[in-house]
Amino acid sequence: MVWVPAICAASCAGNFDTTRVERPFEHQASLGQEVFGVLCDRVGASVLAEDLEGRSYHNLCHPDESGKYDDKVDSFRLPPVAGSAALTRNLAVAKLERMADRRQDIIRAVDVIAPDVEIEDPYPAKGSTGTPRVRLHTALAELLERLNPLYDSNPLEAVGGTPGPLFPATTQALARVFDAMAGNDDAQGALAYIGGRKGYRPAAAALGVIQPVLSYPHLRTLSQQSVRMLSPGGPAREQFMQLLNVVHEEMRSSRPALPLGALTVEDPDGIAQPNRPRDNLEVLQHVLLATDPKFGAASQPGLIVLRDVRGFALVHGNTPGIVGSVPDPFADGDSDGLADVDDFGRFIGLQGHPVAVDAPFFVPGEPRIRPADSLGRAVLDNGSPAYQYIDTTQTLVSSLMRDVGALVDPDVTNERETLMYALAGVQVLLGDRVKGQTYTYGEGEDRRTIEFTGFDPDTSPLVDLVHAMGQILADP
Numbered sequence: 001m002v003w004v005p006a007i008c009a010a011s012c013a014g015n016f017d018t019t020r021v022e023r024p025f026e027h028q029a030s031l032g033q034e035v036f037g038v039l040c041d042r043v044g045a046s047v048l049a050e051d052l053e054g055r056s057y058h059n060l061c062h063p064d065e066s067g068k069y070d071d072k073v074d075s076f077r078l079p080p081v082a083g084s085a086a087l088t089r090n091l092a093v094a095k096l097e098r099m100a101d102r103r104q105d106i107i108r109a110v111d112v113i114a115p116d117v118e119i120e121d122p123y124p125a126k127g128s129t130g131t132p133r134v135r136l137h138t139a140l141a142e143l144l145e146r147l148n149p150l151y152d153s154n155p156l157e158a159v160g161g162t163p164g165p166l167f168p169a170t171t172q173a174l175a176r177v178f179d180a181m182a183g184n185d186d187a188q189g190a191l192a193y194i195g196g197r198k199g200y201r202p203a204a205a206a207l208g209v210i211q212p213v214l215s216y217p218h219l220r221t222l223s224q225q226s227v228r229m230l231s232p233g234g235p236a237r238e239q240f241m242q243l244l245n246v247v248h249e250e251m252r253s254s255r256p257a258l259p260l261g262a263l264t265v266e267d268p269d270g271i272a273q274p275n276r277p278r279d280n281l282e283v284l285q286h287v288l289l290a291t292d293p294k295f296g297a298a299s300q301p302g303l304i305v306l307r308d309v310r311g312f313a314l315v316h317g318n319t320p321g322i323v324g325s326v327p328d329p330f331a332d333g334d335s336d337g338l339a340d341v342d343d344f345g346r347f348i349g350l351q352g353h354p355v356a357v358d359a360p361f362f363v364p365g366e367p368r369i370r371p372a373d374s375l376g377r378a379v380l381d382n383g384s385p386a387y388q389y390i391d392t393t394q395t396l397v398s399s400l401m402r403d404v405g406a407l408v409d410p411d412v413t414n415e416r417e418t419l420m421y422a423l424a425g426v427q428v429l430l431g432d433r434v435k436g437q438t439y440t441y442g443e444g445e446d447r448r449t450i451e452f453t454g455f456d457p458d459t460s461p462l463v464d465l466v467h468a469m470g471q472i473l474a475d476p
Contacts, residue, residue, distance in 0.1 A: 029063070031137060032110035036103060037062050043099060047092035050079055060100050071100050105365075114140060122220060159233030189343065196345020198366075199359025200305055200313060202376060242452065249441040249448060260309075262321020262337050288397040291390060296402065298393040303375060305360035306388040308338050313360050313387045315339045315347070316380075329355050329380070360387050431460030 040061030044054055051057070056077040059070035073093045081089050099106075116137050124132035147167075154166040162169045181187045201208070216222065229236040263282065264275045278286065306314040318339060319325040326332040330339040331350045342348050347355040358369050358378040373379050378386040392398050409416035427433075437454040440447055457463050 030107065030111050031114055031116070032107035033063070035110045036106050040099060044096055047095055048078065051077065057096055060096060069100070069103065072097060156232045161232040192343060193345050194311070196341065197311065199361045199363040202303065202361045203364065245450060249450060253441040253446065264321055288395065289390060290396045291394045293394055295396055295399040296393050301375065302392040303377065303389045304392055306390055310338065312341055312345065316385045316388055357386050429460065429462040430455040432456045
């Protein structure tokens with residue numbers, strides 16, 4: 001009971017000083033450092049729950065007065081463990097220290113994404129004149145303040161949205177996806193298998209379709225209108241959910257197709273006869289990727305690497321499906337006419353070890369084994385290209401895309417929205433809309449029938465046109 005007087009004495013003391021003492025480095029911390037600190041604290045609290053105050057990883061997540069971080073977890077501040085708990089502890093420490101290894105990458109990425117610059121104010125105050133501007137970090141802070149209520153409520157619940165707070169429901173749904181993947185060895189193996197496909201596109205095109213989407217000047221307006229149309233209670237919500245249901249059933253009921261044999265073209269009589277019929281994808285690939293200088297000429301070639309049927313880069317000199325055509329240092333141990341890869345998507349040699357070869361194109365942050373050639377292609381020791389490439393500026397699909405550009409001119413004064421005008425008449429050509437049509441996915445107990453609104457072929461002039469064209473072509 002000796003502690004009772006001490007508690008009583010403390011209770012009689014004056015008020016506690018709650019003045020926050022800022023660190024000297026705090027005013028110099030960037031947004032990336034602040035974000036890293038929050039993420040690091042969250043990871044530390046989840047994997048080292050026994051450290052109630054976070055002292056063991058505090059200096060790893062936050063800089064000291066001079067701006068320096070620790071790179072290791074202070075294990076002396078953790079309670080001792082033994083047995084299986086020691087293994088769990090080691091994994092938790094390794095996770096935090098691995099995050100510390102990528103600290104500068106994370107900080108730099110956040111600072112590049114959200115620099116402290118001025119932007120046009122998307123929500124100017126009423127009565128503002130000219131072009132109001134606002135600091136990006138200020139606008140970001142205001143956005144986060146507006147999002148805070150979503151941790152405790154869901155404004156869409158009244159119109160059919162998910163019951164309960166919106167943000168927790170979203171993270172829980174994402175957790176269910178990852179939990180399903182964690183319990184599926186095939187899914188994990190597939191992800192690891194495609195993980196070796198780094199550097200398959202040049203840096204300028206690495207972002208793919210995301211780059212033009214993010215560059216769209218009216219992206220904010222498009223996003224706002226899309227949310228209004230597709231969210232619960234929106235005018236297009238029912239159609240959107242129907243689309244998701246169809247995609248779900250297509251993926252659920254899909255089955256692996258029987259592998260086609262290697263496609264080879266024999267030319268005994270000068271007719272270039274393939275050994276089997278091409279499937280739809282092979283026909284499209286053969287036509288759209290046909291190359292000819294007449295399709296376009298550019299000062300600089302637009303190279304991409306050719307891929308085999310597995311999606312891996314086609315090594316230089318390899319004729320797909322032809323046994324013995326895989327050159328050194330690659331191997332074809334299973335005699336399928338393609339270079340062997342391991343479970344991590346890496347090319348391997350005869351001994352099963354990864355081949356010392358670079359990715360088809362430069363990968364930022366990864367050192368190269370050999371300097372690239374003048375066109376940026378990966379090369380072997382003899383200076384020859386390691387893979388087969390195609391110049392996209394001289395393909396049929398590239399030529400078609402350049403021609404289509406004139407048909408989708410957004411400037412209405414030019415009267416060149418030919419493609420959009422054509423789409424406007426599609427509904428008339430396809431016929432009347434008919435409700436109650438059905439399609440069945442799966443078999444047996446997995447059968448599921450979806451009802452949809454389709455087109456009535458009996459009222460479609462397009463069907464009559466196709467029939468008439470067939471009769472004309474059949475007339476000798």
